[in-house]
Amino acid sequence: MTTTFSPGFARGLLDLDAVAIVRQLQAQGHETYFVGGCVRDLLLRRRPKDFDVATDARPEELKRIFGRRCRIIGRRFRLAHVHVGSQIYEIATFRGLPDDQEMAEDDSGFVVRANTFGTAFEDAKSRDFTVNGLFYDPIGDRIIDHVGGTADVERRLLRTIGEADKRLREDPVRLLRAIKFASRLGFGIDQPILEAASATAPLIATCPAARVAEEIYRMSESGHARAAWIWMRELGVLDALLPEITTSIGDGPTLPEPILAWLGELDRLTRAHGTLPREATFALVAWPFILRELDRRDDAPKLAWGRFALDGVRELAVRLSVPIRHRYTLAGMADVLKRLRQAPPRRPSPNHLRTYGVPLALTAQRMTFLQTGEGREAYDLWAAELERLGLWAAPFEPRQDDDDGDERGQGQRRPPRGARPTPAPILPVEPIHDERVLDELVEEKLRVAADASNPRRRRRRGPRRGNRTTDEP
Ligand code: ATP
Numbered sequence: 014m015t016t017t018f019s020p021g022f023a024r025g026l027l028d029l030d031a032v033a034i035v036r037q038l039q040a041q042g043h044e045t046y047f048v049g050g051c052v053r054d055l056l057l058r059r060r061p062k063d064f065d066v067a068t069d070a071r072p073e074e075l076k077r078i079f080g081r082r083c084r085i086i087g088r089r090f091r092l093a094h095v096h097v098g099s100q101i102y103e104i105a106t107f108r109g110l111p112d113d114q115e116m117a118e119d120d121s122g123f124v125v126r127a128n129t130f131g132t133a134f135e136d137a138k139s140r141d142f143t144v145n146g147l148f149y150d151p152i153g154d155r156i157i158d159h160v161g162g163t164a165d166v167e168r169r170l171l172r173t174i175g176e177a178d179k180r181l182r183e184d185p186v187r188l189l190r191a192i193k194f195a196s197r198l199g200f201g202i203d204q205p206i207l208e209a210a211s212a213t214a215p216l217i218a219t220c221p222a223a224r225v226a227e228e229i230y231r232m233s234e235s236g237h238a239r240a241a242w243i244w245m246r247e248l249g250v251l252d253a254l255l256p257e258i259t260t261s262i263g264d265g266p267t268l269p270e271p272i273l274a275w276l277g278e279l280d281r282l283t284r285a286h287g288t289l290p291r292e293a294t295f296a297l298v299a300w301p302f303i304l305r306e307l308d309r310r311d312d313a314p315k316l317a318w319g320r321f322a323l324d325g326v327r328e329l330a331v332r333l334s335v336p337i338r339h340r341y342t343l344a345g346m347a348d349v350l351k352r353l354r355q356a357p358p359r360r361p362s363p364n365h366l367r368t369y370g371v372p373l374a375l376t377a378q379r380m381t382f383l384q385t386g387e388g389r390e391a392y393d394l395w396a397a398e399l400e401r402l403g404l405w406a407a408p409f410e411p412r413q414d415d416d417d418g419d420e421r422g423q424g425q426r427r428p429p430r431g432a433r434p435t436p437a438p439i440l441p442v443e444p445i446h447d448e449r450v451l452d453e454l455v456e457e458k459l460r461v462a463a464d465a466s467n468p469r470r471r472r473r474r475g476p477r478r479g480n481r482t483t484d485e486p
């Protein structure tokens with residue numbers, strides 16, 4: 014049953030450029046609404062991070078109406094991107110109902126019938142959860158609810174549109190999305206989804222790795238990683254996607270307490286400083302599992318921790334297409350943490366302080382002592398040395414954008430030229446948000462490692478004394 018009502022949202026919560034787009038399309042006779050996450054967030058009195066528009070205008074008509082501002086993207090399902098200033102608004106033509114024979118994924122992974130357009134009603138029905146299936150007309154201030162989403166927002170419940178079992182089989186990544194929304198919004202998950210979870214979880218592994226990884230990153234960087242990982246464990250998703258973790262921590266119903274505490278600390282960091290760069294999220298999420306393995310080994314003090322971490326995540330990283338750069342960030346951090354965790358703490362050399370793993374390792378060290386009270390001394394020693402040598406650069410830069418999954422939010426954006434990051438004395442870290450710098454550092458590290466394992470090159474680099482080189486026995 015369709016219901017409409019006037020929610021009376023505060024104008025300040027709306028994006029006026031997005032409202033202008035809706036007005037323009039409506040003025041040309043097109044049925045047009047805000048749709049999806051933004052309507053849900055408005056009902057929750059949260060400021061939406063972007064405003065998606067759905068309309069009955071076809072892509073070519075959108076191109077005609079918005080002219081040079083408009084780019085049509087996507088092959089399977091064409092969408093319009095309308096540029097206003099530095100913002101991009103996504104306008105989608107109403108989709109038709111999914112149909113079992115002709116399923117295809119659009120660029121954002123939304124499973125649809127390839128370029129089959131439909132009515133507003135069908136569009137709403139093709140969306141994933143009732144709370145994501147609402148339309149809002151900002152001109153008439155009207156919510157149009159074809160799917161019972163308003164009631165579910167009120168009772169804070171994630172419910173699939175249509176039969177859970179069928180909708181999850183149609184696109185298993187929806188189970189990850191359910192976990193993402195439940196943890197982020199503090200919602201419950203409807204019983205039929207919970208019941209379908211064990212059959213769905215193994216199917217997620219058959220979905221495109223990039224989509225799966227995207228959802229795991231998103232839930233881990235949301236400031237609600239702890240809740241998300243608890244859900245993933247409970248619903249068998251962790252077991253299906255990251256079996257090496259189950260091997261390490263066993264089968265229990267939830268995650269071990271130190272890991273939960275660590276994820277809680279990561280959430281506090283994220284909420285206080287903003288979303289971290291992806292490679293930092295990867296390294297910090299992987300770390301407690303690596304440490305757990307190290308703690309089990311008697312030879313841990315003799316191991317190269319960076320190499321150990323790289324080996325530990327190799328398989329899962331390949332499986333989930335984790336970028337190499339993310340893995341080397343983990344390795345760099347692990348190497349520095351080995352030094353930082355030495356007892357008693359030793360003063361670092363300037364060379365150690367210039368290693369690219371230092372910023373993140375100090376962040377991790379700080380998380381450790383905030384959580385367990387251990388390791389403060391080493392942290393203070395390193396921080397003091399950094400400051401003394403003038404290496405006290407910018408804090409670990411959070412990503413500027415809040416979302417990273419679609420065209421608008423790829424990776425980190427650099428701060429505007431000349432902008433000085435606010436000093437954060439508790440995070441004395443040089444920025445590694447500049448990807449080029451990071452790549453150079455990774456290359457440098459690889460070169461040094463290659464040199465170290467090649468005695469001939471090593472000898473050549475050594476200082477000459479007569480006919481002998483210093484590193485010969
Ligand atoms: P966020 O606040 O994270 O952006 P969102 O609800 O806007 O949340 P998006 O991933 O941006 O989520 O997707 C936008 C909308 O597209 C969703 O609200 C939902 O209606 C629809 N959608 C996205 N992915 C799917 C999917 N896999 N199946 C069905 N509908 C989907």
Ligand code: MG
Nearest residue numbers: 050051063065
């Ligand atoms: Mg969105």
